[in-house]
Amino acid sequence: MTTVCSTAVCGTGGWNGPLPGDPDNNSILTATAEFGGVQLSWTLPSTNAHAVAYTNIYRSIGDDFATAIPFTAVSGTGYFDFQAAKVIRQYFYWIQHVSVNGTVLDPIGPASA
Numbered sequence: 001m002t003t004v005c006s007t008a009v010c011g012t013g014g015w016n017g018p019l020p021g022d023p024d025n026n027s028i029l030t031a032t033a034e035f036g037g038v039q040l041s042w043t044l045p046s047t048n049a050h051a052v053a054y055t056n057i058y059r060s061i062g063d064d065f066a067t068a069i070p071f072t073a074v075s076g077t078g079y080f081d082f083q084a085a086k087v088i089r090q091y092f093y094w095i096q097h098v099s100v101n102g103t104v105l106d107p108i109g110p111a112s113a
Contacts, residue, residue: 006071010013012053015018016048018099018103018105019099019101019103020087021048021051021100021101022048022051022099022100022101022103022105022108023044023045023047023048023049023097023105024045024046024047024048024100025045025046025087025095025097025106025108026040026045026047026082027043027044027095027108028043028044028108029041029042029093029094029095029108029110029111029113030093030111031091031093031111031112031113032113033052033084033113034080034094036080036082036085037080037081037082037083037084038039038080038081038084038091038093038113039078039079039080039094039113040057040079040080040081040093040111041078042055042065042077042078042095042108043077044077045094045097048099050099051058051100051101052097052099052100053075053097053098053099053100053102054072054073054074054075054094054098055072055073055096055097055098056070056072056073056095056098056104057070057071057072057074057079057090057093057094057095058071058094058095058096058107058109059071059081059093060091060092060093060110061089061091061092062092063092063112064104065094065107065110067111068092068094068107068110070095071093071105073098079113081093084093084113090112090113091113092110092111092112093109093110093111093113094107094108094109094110094111095107095108095109096108
């Protein structure tokens with residue numbers, strides 16, 4: 001048995017779950033249609049919110065995450081999608097927090113507007 005070590009995983013198993021100090025995934029995502037685009041807002045996780053390095057935003061025209069494409073990465077608790085105003089249609093959004101340890105949490109969503 002070989003031992004594999006990296007910054008995210010070390011040992012003989014394939015553990016790639018949360019590391020000590022990672023945030024939980026307890027966030028709420030909302031999307032609101034506004035003049036000029038869509039306002040996305042979310043809460044930070046309730047445990048170790050300070051450990052969120054950034055948040056990935058995904059967007060799709062369908063409500064299946066498998067069809068979502070990476071849209072942007074931001075810090076904070078919101079983003080205004082100006083591009084949504086270019087085409088009048090419903091968009092579905094997901095967020096995915098990334099911890100300071102590099103752990104990518106499960107997607108949250110969808111929220112649509």
